Amino acid sequence: MPVERTEALVIGAGQAGIAASEHLSANGIPHIVLERSRIAERWRSERWDSLVANGPAWHDRFPGLEFPGDPDGFVPKEQVADYFEAYARQINAPVRCGVTVTRVTRLRGRPGFLVETSQGAIEARQVISATGAFQHPAIPPLVPQTAGIAQMHSSQYRNPAQLAEGAVLVVGAGSSGVQIADELLAAGRKVYLSVGPHDRPPRAYRGRDFVWWLGVLNKWDAEATPSSEHTTIAVSGAHGGHTVDFRKLAARGMVLLGRTESFAGGRFSFAPDLARNIEAGDANYLSLLDEADAYVAANGLDLPEEPEARRIGPAPACMTDPILSLDLAGAGITTILWATGFTSDYGWLQVDALDAAGKPRHQRGVSPVPGLYYLGLPWQTRRGSSFIWGVWHDAKYVADHIAKQRGYLAYTPAVQPEPEMA
Known part of the structure; x- marks a missing residue:
């Protein structure tokens, strides 16, 4: 041929x-x-x-x-x-x-x-x-298939009805993980969400979507640095678009956990970094508001002020008294959903x-x-x-x-x- x-x-x-x-x-x-x-x-x-x-x-x-x-x-x-x-x-x-x-x-x-x-x-x-x-979906080799619990990657998830009855542990709180966890929570599931370091921009501020702000602030054209290449971004277009707020998710009943570290004997261990991760995300959020305000003032734009956007809610109990070890059976968790990216x-x-x-x-x-x-x-x-x-x-x-x-x-x-x- x-x-x-x-x-x-x-x-x-x-x-x-x-x-x-x-x-x-x-x-x-x-x-x-x-x-x-x-x-x-x-x-x-x-x-x-x-x-x-x-x-x-x-x-x-x-x-x-x-x-x-x-x-x-x-x-x-x-x-x-x-x-x-x-x-x-x-x-x-x-x-x-x-x-x-x-x-x-x-x-x-x-x-x-x-x-x-x-x-x-x-x-x-x-x-x-x-x-x-x-x-290719990246699933950390922490939980053996013989552990007797369903595991799936976020790329395999379709809707809440697909999962077995019971609570769900979502590992990874970037855009995919937090949107899936939010959907499961709204469907009446008990949801545990493992949250690592992340950025969380406002969905919109002063009448402009965050993509507009990143554009005028020249952040879309920022070149990679060793740390930026691996930054997790928590943002959502679901329900017409909204700012991801982990404190509000916890107030609705979601249990937040620190970064997932290990698994043994049916128990997960989590790093004691949940408060630090959420507070760093809050600081990232507020820093973008600061830059946006400075841009408005410097350029004389007629964009309405939005003081409520700076209101950070109280720390939920899972932040002040973090769970460092979790027994899956005791928590009723029947599915682990890995929102851990791709290779x-x-x-x-x-x-x-x-x-x-x-x-x-x-x-x-x-x-x-x-x-x-x-x-x-x-x-x-x-x-x-x-x-x-x-x-x-x-x-x-x-x-x-x-x-x-x-x-x-x-x-x-x-x-x-x-x-x-x-």
């Missing part, structure tokens, strides 16, 4: 892959986009039923297409997936669904790559890995482009291997890289880099030098 050839090949047709296709086309670069399932599949099949985008519709989108409906609303996950399918049609993205990439290797003696897939091999001068970093797997990428930990080596998505690029990585160029609008800008940078390299490679001197005589 003859090997198919293309100039550029994009692996993955989520938000990163579709953005890459748009910018490659704008640069006149022939390409193919391969997707193992459907366009934006993770939005459909790896998220809970009630999930909505964490940013309002006017912000979390590509420049070339608006979401229908309320621009200040938070779009349900199925409509987000529909949006990317519509966008792919709008730009005539050459997407092939149902094709799994099994291995990528460099061609011998000439530039480019051999991409082996479930439907045959393709040679490409450039390859863009647009699979992102959220590929990446680049085992198929066999081109010496990863570091010792198996993570991509790159600068703004440009690999040290000529012709290999990445898209959709957290903090790839800035804080906003993991967001829908942010990856669109990263994709432009990558596509422009490919176009520049093509220009260099196409150059030939006007006058060829005479060969030297022996």
